[in-house]
Amino acid sequence: MSTAAAQQLLVGASTDFLRHFSPFDRMEPAALAYLAQHAVLGFHPRGSEILTPEMGPSRHFYIIQRGKVQARQTGAAVVTEYASLTLGPGECFPIGAISAQRPSTNAYVAVEDSFCFQITADEFLHLMQLSPVFHLFCTQYIASLLNQSRQQLQTTFSQRAAEQQTMTTQLGQLIKHEPVCVTPDTRTRAALEKMNEFRIGCMVVTDTEKRPLGILTQSDVLPRIVLAGFDLERPIDEIMTANPHQLPAAASAYDAALEMATHGVRHLLVVDPNGRLKGVISERDLFSLQRISLRQIRAGIENATDVGALQHASRDIRQLALNLIAQGIGAEQLTQFISALNDALTRRIIELAQDHHDLVGIDFGWFAFGSEGRHEQTLSTDQDNGIVWRCPELQDGEAVRKRLIAFAREVNQNLAACGFPLCKGNIMASNPDLCLTLDEWKERFGDWIREPDPQALLNASIFFDFRVVYGNERLGDQLRTWLNKLSRTSSNFLRMMAANALQVAPPLGRIRDFVLEDDGTIDLKKCGARIFVDAARIVALRTGIDSSSTVQRLRQASGKMGVSAEEISAIIDGFHFIQLLRLRSQHLETEHDADGDNRIDPDALNELDRRILKEAFRQARKLQLRLKLDYQL
Amino acid sequence: MNWISRFIGGRAEGDALEPGIAETLAHWQALPDADLSRAHFEARYVVVNTEATGLDLDRDRLLAVGAIAIDGGLVAPSDSYYAPLDGATSSALSGLLAFARKDPLIVFNAAFNLGMLEPLIDERLGIGLDAKVIDLYFLMPALFPERHGNPVRLAEWMESFGIETFQRHHALGDGWVIAQLFLAAQARALAQAATSPRALMELERAYRQYRRKA
Numbered sequence: 001m002s003t004a005a006a007q008q009l010l011v012g013a014s015t016d017f018l019r020h021f022s023p024f025d026r027m028e029p030a031a032l033a034y035l036a037q038h039a040v041l042g043f044h045p046r047g048s049e050i051l052t053p054e055m056g057p058s059r060h061f062y063i064i065q066r067g068k069v070q071a072r073q074t075g076a077a078v079v080t081e082y083a084s085l086t087l088g089p090g091e092c093f094p095i096g097a098i099s100a101q102r103p104s105t106n107a108y109v110a111v112e113d114s115f116c117f118q119i120t121a122d123e124f125l126h127l128m129q130l131s132p133v134f135h136l137f138c139t140q141y142i143a144s145l146l147n148q149s150r151q152q153l154q155t156t157f158s159q160r161a162a163e164q165q166t167m168t169t170q171l172g173q174l175i176k177h178e179p180v181c182v183t184p185d186t187r188t189r190a191a192l193e194k195m196n197e198f199r200i201g202c203m204v205v206t207d208t209e210k211r212p213l214g215i216l217t218q219s220d221v222l223p224r225i226v227l228a229g230f231d232l233e234r235p236i237d238e239i240m241t242a243n244p245h246q247l248p249a250a251a252s253a254y255d256a257a258l259e260m261a262t263h264g265v266r267h268l269l270v271v272d273p274n275g276r277l278k279g280v281i282s283e284r285d286l287f288s289l290q291r292i293s294l295r296q297i298r299a300g301i302e303n304a305t306d307v308g309a310l311q312h313a314s315r316d317i318r319q320l321a322l323n324l325i326a327q328g329i330g331a332e333q334l335t336q337f338i339s340a341l342n343d344a345l346t347r348r349i350i351e352l353a354q355d356h357h358d359l360v361g362i363d364f365g366w367f368a369f370g371s372e373g374r375h376e377q378t379l380s381t382d383q384d385n386g387i388v389w390r391c392p393e394l395q396d397g398e399a400v401r402k403r404l405i406a407f408a409r410e411v412n413q414n415l416a417a418c419g420f421p422l423c424k425g426n427i428m429a430s431n432p433d434l435c436l437t438l439d440e441w442k443e444r445f446g447d448w449i450r451e452p453d454p455q456a457l458l459n460a461s462i463f464f465d466f467r468v469v470y471g472n473e474r475l476g477d478q479l480r481t482w483l484n485k486l487s488r489t490s491s492n493f494l495r496m497m498a499a500n501a502l503q504v505a506p507p508l509g510r511i512r513d514f515v516l517e518d519d520g521t522i523d524l525k526k527c528g529a530r531i532f533v534d535a536a537r538i539v540a541l542r543t544g545i546d547s548s549s550t551v552q553r554l555r556q557a558s559g560k561m562g563v564s565a566e567e568i569s570a571i572i573d574g575f576h577f578i579q580l581l582r583l584r585s586q587h588l589e590t591e592h593d594a595d596g597d598n599r600i601d602p603d604a605l606n607e608l609d610r611r612i613l614k615e616a617f618r619q620a621r622k623l624q625l626r627l628k629l630d631y632q633l
Numbered sequence: 634m635n636w637i638s639r640f641i642g643g644r645a646e647g648d649a650l651e652p653g654i655a656e657t658l659a660h661w662q663a664l665p666d667a668d669l670s671r672a673h674f675e676a677r678y679v680v681v682n683t684e685a686t687g688l689d690l691d692r693d694r695l696l697a698v699g700a701i702a703i704d705g706g707l708v709a710p711s712d713s714y715y716a717p718l719d720g721a722t723s724s725a726l727s728g729l730l731a732f733a734r735k736d737p738l739i740v741f742n743a744a745f746n747l748g749m750l751e752p753l754i755d756e757r758l759g760i761g762l763d764a765k766v767i768d769l770y771f772l773m774p775a776l777f778p779e780r781h782g783n784p785v786r787l788a789e790w791m792e793s794f795g796i797e798t799f800q801r802h803h804a805l806g807d808g809w810v811i812a813q814l815f816l817a818a819q820a821r822a823l824a825q826a827a828t829s830p831r832a833l834m835e836l837e838r839a840y841r842q843y844r845r846k847a
Contacts, residue, residue, distance in 0.1 A: 006715035043816035
């Protein structure tokens with residue numbers, strides 16, 4: 001009885017405390033009671049680490065009662081807008097890590113004497129179940145982190161962001177092998193033999209504690225030994241460069257590049273906190289790191305003089321994408337990176353092909369359709385392209401078309417060589433049906449809209465997402481304006497498009513979380529991404545939006561659709577998440593269109609991803625519901 | 634409130650203990666003494682605090698007792714005890730003992746709190762408390778001389794650490810403050826390699842001796 005009285009007082013006090021802060025102020029009474037009942041108070045003196053990635057999967061969820069805790073990013077890549085963030089009373093951590101039952105990516109350090117309530121991971125998960133409010137809070141928190149990462153990369157010039165990520169790598173991580181070193185009394189001949197044996201460009205001279213004393217590089221051999229007629233039996237310390245340049249293992253690749261540039265050296269020694277040699281970094285190590293940066297790839301593409309060089313760049317794009325996925329970049333930036341680089345690659349291929357084909361005086365634009373047209377390319381997309389052109393005055397249209405087709409054939413082949421497989425459905429610019437004048441395109445599109453049979457609807461879903469990648473963009477703009485005008489007045493066509501878009505429902509089950517296909521997987525493209533894409537296209541056509549990207553279409557339409565901005569961003573987040581899962585499941589496959597692409601086994605996802613995926617499908621359902629209402633289907 | 638009312642209060646319950654209480658006490662007495670060499674993160678401490686009509690040991694009377702456990706360096710609000718001493722005093726006191734077990738007690742100002750509590754336990758339950766006690770009144774200035782070099786009142790430590798509570802001058806309300814102070818004390822003691830209850834007791838004693846000499 002007396003413990004009950006005490007609990008009522010103390011647990012009540014915890015409850016009162018929590019009620020001052022979001023989301024606990026909105027939490028269901030039963031859930032809040034559970035939290036207050038289980039929360040225990042701990043103390044963390046100033047400077048102490050509360051939680052770090054090294055501690056393994058997070059075992060406790062903390063709510064700061066008093067004091068200040070700093071969250072610092074520890075990874076090489078800064079994916080959110082803050083490098084460090086100070087949390088105060090009422091704020092809690094870690095949310096993402098404990099939800100996903102993984103180690104925290106941040107280090108949490110008390111910057112003041114701090115008191116924190118804590119609950120165990122199990123209690124945290126139970127609380128999520130118990131409280132829809134808390135669940136929503138955590139999910140939104142994670143979503144907003146993803147969001148922050150997107151904004152971060154959009155605001156920073158994307159190029160620099162990618163570069164920084166590689167150039168902020170710590171030197172300790174770049175060291176490839178154990179250092180080879182000798183003591184100062186070693187005979188020079190023995191040292192040179194060792195360099196030769198290990199095929200290394202420099203030899204480090206250290207004391208017995210492995211502290212560096214000097215260095216001898218290959219380029220020293222000629223002037224100091226050969227030309228100077230140095231006696232190889234004499235010890236190496238007589239000819240080494242003393243006091244070699246050193247950097248701590250925690251220094252960044254950027255620091256190393258700066259040091260090398262400042263002192264004009266090609267090798268730097270990396271030492272541990274006790275000054276002992278950990279390894280050697282050469283200029284080449286840094287160069288290979290930078291080569292994969294966005295700028296380098298771009299420069300590589302722009303300076304390429306043949307398809308061979310572009311093939312190389314195409315592999316680099318892939319590698320960069322894999323690195324970015326590994327660093328946890330959001331789907332939007334990632335597809336934008338890929339899209340931007342693929343555009344550059346396509347443009348260069350087109351430019352190179354023009355050297356072999358005389359197109360002077362022909363006004364044309366190179367169309368990208370489908371996912372490429374929407375800026376939503378994943379790693380495995382085949383070509384979908386076409387040409388729009390205008391016949392020069394006093395020229396034979398068919399002759400011009402022939403020249404364009406011959407040119408397009410080379411471009412298609414070269415794109416295939418660079419990793420974009422030829423389209424099985426022959427949706428390619430070299431197809432005479434897709435190498436059309438502006439008027440012919442209008443006629444084609446007009447036919448589909450006037451007679452929306454199933455094939456026409458399918459075509460519309462591919463071709464209406466066109467975008468000019470190269471050439472005269474005005475041609476594309478004119479076609480877009482015309483198309484929007486026509487389709488807005490063609491309510492029957494839009495209605496059929498909507499009916500078509502409703503044919504596949506998101507795989508949400510009534511009893512189980514997900515409805516699976518026979519092989520136990522979900523097709524993220526067919527049952528996920530496409531729902532968003534189709535709905536966005538219809539909305540864009542109806543409201544006259546010029547963009548071809550799904551996200552832009554939704555964003556621009558939010559006012560016109562009568563849907564709030566928050567609702568739209570929730571829908572967009574859902575779309576991004578599905579795209580991210582697609583990219584993740586693709587990135588291991590090296591072949592295009594492998595069977596496993598786009599398929600995902602929800603049981604293989606962690607709890608958090610599964611929940612977010614479910615939420616993403618709910619957003620897809622919401623969009624479909626909107627279409628149903630709009631078109632009375 | 635004088636000795637008469639205390640006398641009357643005492644007589645009201647009679648000398649013979651109720652069977653339930655006697656059993657609790659027997660159980661408590663049979664408990665082994667706490668292991669004072671355990672590390673903080675393994676040790677259970679119990680904050681004990683009282684609420685009285687005033688601060689005069691002779692004239693004033695206890696109103697309530699409160700206790701909060703600190704187990705493994707964490708305070709669990711649900712692991713706490715509170716009992717008014719207005720009626721079933723023996724039962725309240727035996728409940729306190731059962732809650733505290735033989736664990737080291739954390740008190741702020743032992744002279745007063747235990748000065749009130751020990752005679753009452755002796756009177757009502759017929760046993761000597763004889764607990765291992767750590768008095769934060771002395772331990773705090775010993776550990777945090779940069780904040781207060783001399784023993785000061787609880788309110789000053791609250792201000793120094795920015796600690797708040799739901800109700801001042803309440804056995805449990807102040808107990809909650811003491812528990813939080815003790816968390817800070819444990820962390821500081823750990824940094825000074827005082828890792829066990831025994832070490833804390835020695836620190837406290839050394840401080841008192843040093844003060845007496847000074």
